[in-house]
Amino acid sequence: MGKGFFKVPVAKNEAVLSYAPGSTERKNVLSAYKTMYQSKLEVPLYINGKHIKTGATQTMSPPHDHQHIVGTYHTANQTHVEQAIATALEARKTWANLPWEHRAGIFLRAAELIAGPYRAKINAATMIAQSKTAHQAEIDAACEFIDFLRFNVQFMTEIYADQPQSTNDAWNRIEYRPLEGFTYAVTPFNFTAIAGNLPACMALMGNVVVWKPSDSQVYSAKVIMDIFNEAGVPPGVINVVFGDPVMITNTVLSSPDFSGLHFTGSTFVFKELWKQIGTNIHNYKTYPRIVGETGGKDFIIAHQSAYSKQVATGIVRGAFEFQGQKCSAASRAYIPKSIWPEVKSYLLEDIASIQMGSPEDLSNFVTAVIHEGSFDKIASYIDAAKESSEVDIIAGGGYDKSKGYFIEPTVILTSNPDYETMSTELFGPVITVYVYNDEDYVETLKLVDQTSEYALTGAIFSTDRYAIDQATKALVNAAGNFYINDKPTGAVVGQQPFGGARASGTNDKAGSAQNLLRWVSPRMIKETFVSPKDYKYPFLD
Ligand code: NAD
Numbered sequence: 001m002g003k004g005f006f007k008v009p010v011a012k013n014e015a016v017l018s019y020a021p022g023s024t025e026r027k028n029v030l031s032a033y034k035t036m037y038q039s040k041l042e043v044p045l046y047i048n049g050k051h052i053k054t055g056a057t058q059t060m061s062p063p064h065d066h067q068h069i070v071g072t073y074h075t076a077n078q079t080h081v082e083q084a085i086a087t088a089l090e091a092r093k094t095w096a097n098l099p100w101e102h103r104a105g106i107f108l109r110a111a112e113l114i115a116g117p118y119r120a121k122i123n124a125a126t127m128i129a130q131s132k133t134a135h136q137a138e139i140d141a142a143c144e145f146i147d148f149l150r151f152n153v154q155f156m157t158e159i160y161a162d163q164p165q166s167t168n169d170a171w172n173r174i175e176y177r178p179l180e181g182f183t184y185a186v187t188p189f190n191f192t193a194i195a196g197n198l199p200a201c202m203a204l205m206g207n208v209v210v211w212k213p214s215d216s217q218v219y220s221a222k223v224i225m226d227i228f229n230e231a232g233v234p235p236g237v238i239n240v241v242f243g244d245p246v247m248i249t250n251t252v253l254s255s256p257d258f259s260g261l262h263f264t265g266s267t268f269v270f271k272e273l274w275k276q277i278g279t280n281i282h283n284y285k286t287y288p289r290i291v292g293e294t295g296g297k298d299f300i301i302a303h304q305s306a307y308s309k310q311v312a313t314g315i316v317r318g319a320f321e322f323q324g325q326k327c328s329a330a331s332r333a334y335i336p337k338s339i340w341p342e343v344k345s346y347l348l349e350d351i352a353s354i355q356m357g358s359p360e361d362l363s364n365f366v367t368a369v370i371h372e373g374s375f376d377k378i379a380s381y382i383d384a385a386k387e388s389s390e391v392d393i394i395a396g397g398g399y400d401k402s403k404g405y406f407i408e409p410t411v412i413l414t415s416n417p418d419y420e421t422m423s424t425e426l427f428g429p430v431i432t433v434y435v436y437n438d439e440d441y442v443e444t445l446k447l448v449d450q451t452s453e454y455a456l457t458g459a460i461f462s463t464d465r466y467a468i469d470q471a472t473k474a475l476v477n478a479a480g481n482f483y484i485n486d487k488p489t490g491a492v493v494g495q496q497p498f499g500g501a502r503a504s505g506t507n508d509k510a511g512s513a514q515n516l517l518r519w520v521s522p523r524m525i526k527e528t529f530v531s532p533k534d535y536k537y538p539f540l541d
Contacts, residue, residue: 297422347395458483479500
């Protein structure tokens, strides 16, 4: 910035549209959905701004209708990945030196494109690719993505404004340099907003990126690239490669110029990547930054003072929205014996009213899980529960993959607080409930803390401030995002920065300045106005 201390627009959260019957947004999203559903999309690789069609293709199908093909995408071989790295490093020469207001302008423009002309398209793409309902697509692909882009621009300027003290004879300045080399974004299937944000926030801070989306999110990743392109992200700044994750990752991590990993996905994969980076550490020119947000086994604990209806609603929304495929989804609940009959009755009543099917029918609350592997895994846990003497399935338990990967919202009641589904992340519409004796509240808090390796989100429902305080203290390390009298999902950028510790990730809080700080390497500059001319200090006289 040469000629002014520019102020960026004050970031505001994008308002969530209702999609109520008769609304314009409902008409627009359904119309986009229909058109896209009947068309065939061809998704290339994006290297140096060019659309690369390798000829090695995979088909794309909606999880709720797996025999219907909505397009193909091209997959990379090792040479393409090497080209993506080389072109990123070339683009860095200009991108890293572009004044920040231009980077801000590009990503603010991307936010407005999503808010306006691309809103129906990116939501429809997310409904088709990831089987989100219109509401779930809206809060993810439109609103959260817009919020990431707007707030990150504001956070960037706050970081830049953070400067050290100076004196009359010396001026101290910090410049927040992009990392030297290129960065690598590896993104999950479940949030279009995360897929877009991971590469975008690194690019915003002046970095160049190789981005590998999930195979199950390519369809909506294409819309993200269309938006970035229209917003003016220059060629080579964000390069996208699809295909074999192991080959792509091996190629990226063996480059001496690799300087940072921005990962969101499962815990096992992240730990493997961390290990691989460790093994290669002597080859890198700089210590790579490693940021990973990973799995969860998120809890709801109710105290005897809680309102049963609120607890039941928290469970239904927290566990079953988007088929339980949010990293923050409630998947274990601890309910006191005294209120369990009432909570159970509300829960079963709600579940009985839930409709399941294609997201095109807006009365459906639950749609399909992402792919066959996930379906089979969840079904196997349901089957095991049906056989176990320690648990009862009190709601759901049915599944059917003949047309789409549909699994009924399922509640498992366990008499064993260590039963497998109390600690393993299933990533589906299944919650396990353990009923405890009211007087064992403190013991149960310990159980919540110690049952799983994860520490992402969790919630306490209570009207008793002492009980809330006890839970807040006892669960201090059990969740990076802790909710009082609310479901553990639905973090909003700029309001609840998101991330967990333990096996849930490095807790660098997506949607905050803390995350952006990981993508810069500060340089301290001290400028002395009148330099000394004599080495001797007065005390030497
Ligand atoms: P995943 O781990 O299967 O895939 C994530 C990414 O890693 C994808 O791009 C995938 O292709 C890639 N990948 C998979 N195997 C790889 C390998 N061997 N080497 C290199 N890359 C590999 O996760 P998913 O199914 O896409 O997403 C669900 C997971 O993500 C859940 O565990 C969920 O809790 C987690 N998640 C966490 C957060 C968070 O903020 N903590 C947010 C969203 C999702």
